[in-house]
Amino acid sequence: MTIATYISDLLYRYECVILPGFGAFLSQKVSAEFNEKEQNFYPPKKQLSFNSQLKKNDGLLANYIAEVENLGYKQAVYKIEEYVQQLQLQIEKDKNFTVKNIGTFQITEEGKLQFEPLIASNFLADAFGLSSIPAISVSREVLKKQVEDIEEKAPILFTPEKRSASSYLKYAAIGILALGLTGFTGLKLYSNQVTNHNIAEQQAAESQLQQKIQQATFIIDNPLPEITFTVTNQSGDYHIVAGAFRVEENAHQKVKDLRADGHKARYIGENKYGLHQVVYSSYQTRREAINALYAVQKTNAGSWLLIQEL
Structure with a gap:
């Protein structure tokens, strides 16, 4: 396995993977999004960036290589140093270098190192197997024709053109609404009476409870001793x-x-x-x-x- 493969493996589990002597690959979770220009829905992902200032060996990559390949720690560090030397030589020669499954480095006209992550790579484990979905446009005229075909067989009219042709349904609906409002008014009056009665009963019960509390006397013969807890903060990810x-x-x-x-x-x-x-x-x-x-x-x-x- 190559160093690039080890870095790719670690990016699924960690937000920062340092390639000692070269820089750090950083990842940040990005929510699912819709690309209006491409008309595609994209799943959530880890967006990669590169920081050339973080070069000091933190031991993460070296320890992982040592464990996988059953090497000593110093041997793993030496293997990383060889890879970084090859990477730097190729960048100086070709002005660009691709880290497999991660991204491409290139030297700009200003002489700066620029990193471009691969769009196809997604290091968010929760989104494994998900791909982009194209947005399908919906034709309203086609849907309208389908609804009109249904109206030919069903008694309910959906389209505004056919609803205007059946004005008698409007008057029937007004009559039903009037009956409903009458019943609702009576129901509301009854509900208000029940509510007022409940409030009065609740106030009376609270008054009796307050009188009993004021008359009661609480005596604790053997109070419990005070207990002091010392909390050690060991939390954090x-x-x-x-x-x-x-x-x-x-x-x-x-x-x-x-x-x-x-x-x-x-x-x-x-x-x-x-x-x-x-x-x-x-x-x-x-x-x-x-x-x-x-x-x-x-x-x-x-x-x-x-x-x-x-």
Whole structure:
């Protein structure tokens, strides 16, 4: 498998995949839309963009390659570096480069690197298998002819031309409406009487209840002691991973070591590759998590950002 394939796999699960030494692929969910120019309905998708400023290795891509190909972490990093060198050489030579299933890079006349995502690729897992649907125009004259054919067999008239020809139905409808209004007026008078009666009864009942409450005396002989709860905020879908271990005992030992160093570390369980993951901490927003990741990588270059709902 190529590096492009690994990046494509990760984009289905993560919103940010960094290609160390080159830049980051970012994804943002876009709702379903109608393209008026093309007259097509498009399903929801993840819209890709590229940020050349995010080049520092966050460990996500390297760890994934190491797990899939059963390599060491340093070997995976070296493989990424070779791919980036090839990519940069081809861009300098041909002024463009296509990352399979992701998009195309090219150098503009101003000498800037420009990224164009592939329209056919959709990294939103919820929309897997959905494709665009053309909008079909509806001819009102055709529908009108179909309705007129139905009116020839049915007693109800839909088209305005035929309704005007049967004026006697209008007078019959007026008579029915008059009878209905008379019955409605009587019903409304009766309803108002019932409502007034209910309000009066409710006020009387509330008055009696207030008198009984005022006369009552409540005595608590043994009140319960006060209880103070301390809540530790470990919520959030953005996690700074400290390491992933084959042996669960090693993961729990890592948690103890990190907590001894002052981190709010915790064990988050086993991933689908059978590795037991330990995180420094969890955050509510991507910005908080990225800031924390940069600080942690000063002492642990192998730490990386995990986006997952636990």
